[in-house]
Amino acid sequence: MSESLTCDVVVVGAGMVGAACALYASRAGLDVTVVDRGPVAGGTTGAGEGNLLVSDKEPGPELDLALYSLRLWRELAGEIGDLVEYESKGGLVVAATPASLAALGALTAAQRRAGVTATEVGADRLPEYEPHLAAGLAGAVHHPQDAQVMPALAAAHVLRISGARLLTGRTVTGVLRDAAGTVRGVRTDRGAVHAPSVVNAAGVWGGELAAHAGVSLPVAPRRGFVLVTEPLPPRIRHKVYAAEYVQDVAGGTAALRTSPVVEGTAAGPVLIGASRERVGFDRTPSLPALRALAAGATRLFPFLAGVRAVRAYAGFRPYLPDHLPAIGPDPRAPGLLHACGHEGAGIGLSTGTGRLIAQVLTGAEPALDLAPFRPDRFPASAPTARPATETGEAR
Numbered sequence: 011m012s013e014s015l016t017c018d019v020v021v022v023g024a025g026m027v028g029a030a031c032a033l034y035a036s037r038a039g040l041d042v043t044v045v046d047r048g049p050v051a052g053g054t055t056g057a058g059e060g061n062l063l064v065s066d067k068e069p070g071p072e073l074d075l076a077l078y079s080l081r082l083w084r085e086l087a088g089e090i091g092d093l094v095e096y097e098s099k100g101g102l103v104v105a106a107t108p109a110s111l112a113a114l115g116a117l118t119a120a121q122r123r124a125g126v127t128a129t130e131v132g133a134d135r136l137p138e139y140e141p142h143l144a145a146g147l148a149g150a151v152h153h154p155q156d157a158q159v160m161p162a163l164a165a166a167h168v169l170r171i172s173g174a175r176l177l178t179g180r181t182v183t184g185v186l187r188d189a190a191g192t193v194r195g196v197r198t199d200r201g202a203v204h205a206p207s208v209v210n211a212a213g214v215w216g217g218e219l220a221a222h223a224g225v226s227l228p229v230a231p232r233r234g235f236v237l238v239t240e241p242l243p244p245r246i247r248h249k250v251y252a253a254e255y256v257q258d259v260a261g262g263t264a265a266l267r268t269s270p271v272v273e274g275t276a277a278g279p280v281l282i283g284a285s286r287e288r289v290g291f292d293r294t295p296s297l298p299a300l301r302a303l304a305a306g307a308t309r310l311f312p313f314l315a316g317v318r319a320v321r322a323y324a325g326f327r328p329y330l331p332d333h334l335p336a337i338g339p340d341p342r343a344p345g346l347l348h349a350c351g352h353e354g355a356g357i358g359l360s361t362g363t364g365r366l367i368a369q370v371l372t373g374a375e376p377a378l379d380l381a382p383f384r385p386d387r388f389p390a391s392a393p394t395a396r397p398a399t400e401t402g403e404a405r
Contacts, residue, residue, distance in 0.1 A: 078362040086361065266299055
């Protein structure tokens with residue numbers, strides 16, 4: 011059935027970032043409609059680990075956004091923390107060699123100057139933090155601010171408390187613009203949704219949505235796998251990862267990169283990552299990637315060698331070339347705002363992103379400088395789709 015709806019804001023994408031945009035826009039007094047061609051958390055969010063991290067970020071705009079977002083997550087935890095399995099478990103970044111520990115120490119010192127709380131942990135004290143860690147590690151840094159949620163539950167409950175109208179199973183086929191080029195809503199395969207503002211929270215499909223508006227945004231999928239073990243008694247207290255993980259996050263190579271990341275969950279299974287590679291939207295299981303994940307995890311926690319991995323799944327991180335998300339209004343298409351390209355940090359950065367988008371929508375002063383996140387900061391490239399007029403015809 012085709013229908014036409016009208017609201018103040020259309021958010022395209024029902025993942026965690028879209029949910030946060032809907033929440034804060036609604037709480038700012040706006041009438042919000044969320045549109046997604048799949049179910050809630052059907053894309054990157056549903057394939058994530060739910061990390062809320064500052065430990066893996068170098069000082070700069072992303073770390074500032076992460077610290078802002080963590081404060082908002084703590085506020086949300088007071089409302090829905092139990093429902094979304096919020097755990098303020100902290101992170102432990104471990105170094106295998108003295109050289110790696112020295113580099114980690116330099117990063118930690120810079121993070122502290124930016125507002126991060128962190129404590130060096132000598133090799134002799136590692137069993138106090140993680141009794142089952144491998145012997146012979148050089149040391150670690152403890153980050154008490156790191157936390158975790160169950161991402162699919164988080165997106166669902168944040169959307170629920172937002173009160174926004176939710177339209178799933180609807181594919182956006184065009185962004186409506188008037189003769190002056192101003193955005194007027196979206197066209198879907200089941201009718202139009204008219205609004206003076208459209209928020210692009212489409213994740214790895216953010217480039218496609220931008221192209222529908224006649225602008226370019228070079229979002230690309232960066233594949234990652236996660237191994238899931240059988241349920242276990244609690245043995246891993248923190249999110250634990252190797253110091254090299256930070257370099258892998260910041261790297262831009264398309265080739266496979268892995269570094270061990272291990273954490274328990276409230277339900278019992280242990281989640282094992284992390285791999286990164288750019289192979290388009292190919293979900294084919296990669297034995298080299300999965301073997302590397304298993305090997306890395308057992309190097310950190312030898313007891314995992316005797317534990318069964320019961321499944322593995324793939325997800326696609328929305329990657330932008332400079333590793334910063336696109337957040338804020340697009341001057342090339344008045345009325346279009348972007349909230350995508352967070353790569354693997356979208357769960358953690360979602361709350362800050364949503365609040366910033368709401369501030370822009372209501373004319374308030376953004377809490378952070380949005381200049382580093384400008385969506386038009388990349389060299390122009392030809393969009394792959396044309397915008398539509400308010401009558402639905404391509405322009």
